Amino acid sequence: GAVVxxxxxxxxxxxxxxxxxxxxxxxxxxxxxxxxxxxxxxxLMLMATSNEGSKATYEQGVEKDKFLINHxxxxxxxxxxxxxxxxxxxxxxxSARDLTGTGNIQYFGAGTRLSVL
Amino acid sequence: GEDVEQSLFLSVREGDSSVINCxxxxxxxxYLYWYKQEPGAGLQLLTYIFSNMDMKQDQRLTVLLNKKxxxxxxxxxxxxxxxxxxxxxxxxxxxxxxxxxxxxxxLSVSS
Numbered sequence: 001g002a003v004v005x006x007x008x009x010x011x012x013x014x015x016x017x018x019x020x021x022x023x024x025x026x027x028x029x030x031x032x033x034x035x036x037x038x039x040x041x042x043x044l045m046l047m048a049t050s051n052e053g054s055k056a057t058y059e060q061g062v063e064k065d066k067f068l069i070n071h072x073x074x075x076x077x078x079x080x081x082x083x084x085x086x087x088x089x090x091x092x093x094x095s096a097r098d099l100t101g102t103g104n105i106q107y108f109g110a111g112t113r114l115s116v117l
Numbered sequence: 118g119e120d121v122e123q124s125l126f127l128s129v130r131e132g133d134s135s136v137i138n139c140x141x142x143x144x145x146x147x148y149l150y151w152y153k154q155e156p157g158a159g160l161q162l163l164t165y166i167f168s169n170m171d172m173k174q175d176q177r178l179t180v181l182l183n184k185k186x187x188x189x190x191x192x193x194x195x196x197x198x199x200x201x202x203x204x205x206x207x208x209x210x211x212x213x214x215x216x217x218x219x220x221x222x223x224l225s226v227s228s
Contacts, residue, residue: 006159034215043205043220044160093159104148104209106216108160 002028004096006109013084014117021079021112023094029074030096034106035067038091050077084116123206123219131228135193139206139219142187146208149182150216151191154203163191163204193224201226 003026011019023033031052036044048069049057056069066088068080077096081088091113095106120142129135141149147168152160166173166180166189173180179192193200203223207216 004159043218046215049215095160105150105162105165107162108152110159111157113157 002026002096002098002105002107004094004107004109006094006112008112009110010113010115012115012117015085016083019081019084019114021081021092021094021114023077023079023096023109025075025096025098025107028096028098028100030077030098031074032097033071033077034095034097035069035077035079036093036095038093038111040091044093047079052077081114084114086116089114089116121206121208121217121219123204123222125220126223126225128225128227129196131196131198131226133196135191135196135200135224135226137191137193137204137206137222137224139189139191140187141189141206141208141217143208143217144184144187148209149180149189150207150209151178151180152205152207152218154205154221156202160205196224196226198226198228200224 005024007022033050035047037047038044046059047062050069050071052071052074058064071077091111093111095108098105122140150165151163153163154160164175166182177194181190203221205221206219
């Protein structure tokens with residue numbers, strides 16, 4: 001299947017700093033990427049839908065000024081957690097939608113474990 | 118609204134078959150998916166089924182879809198210890214392109 005690369009895999013930072021997470025589709029173009037957050041032993045919670053060349057669509061309850069999303073090209077979306085606090089510690093996963101073929105498949109990155117001290 | 122439900126845990130012995138069940142509410146779902154997540158990792162697409170199909174088989178995996186009852190199942194034949202993971206059922210949301218995930222079923226395989 002298609003490959004989605006997510007970087008970094010793990011971040012430990014101090015409270016108040018900003019952290020950028022990258023999501024790249026390596027062998028296909030993705031006009032739409034998705035950012036999810038996963039708490040321990042929980043399901044994935046959709047945070048926002050990232051559309052290439054336009055503003056991201058945020059889910060209810062997700063602060064757009066806190067979680068900045070940029071989708072500047074067909075293969076790259078970034079999520080910046082601004083002024084991170086301990087409650088932002090979580091597992092963040094991105095996915096990219098591959099429209100070629102059938103199945104409307106979303107391929108997922110390996111995730112980023114964010115720990116804010 | 119849209120909702121996907123799964124049982125939380127399943128424990129089987131190595132070599133047995135595992136059946137993971139899922140129910141969903143959106144009757145207009147066009148695709149339904151099974152993803153696998155190993156500890157500390159992202160989600161790996163296992164298989165998917167189009168809503169006009171009843172069954173799909175791929176090596177050890179068999180997906181059954183009962184559209185009338187909105188019930189989806191994943192059968193893993195000859196379950197191995199390497200199959201231990203969390204399995205997520207997901208449906209494609211009606212209104213957009215995002216997936217709606219269940220809470221995941223933790224499969225534990227003992228030797």
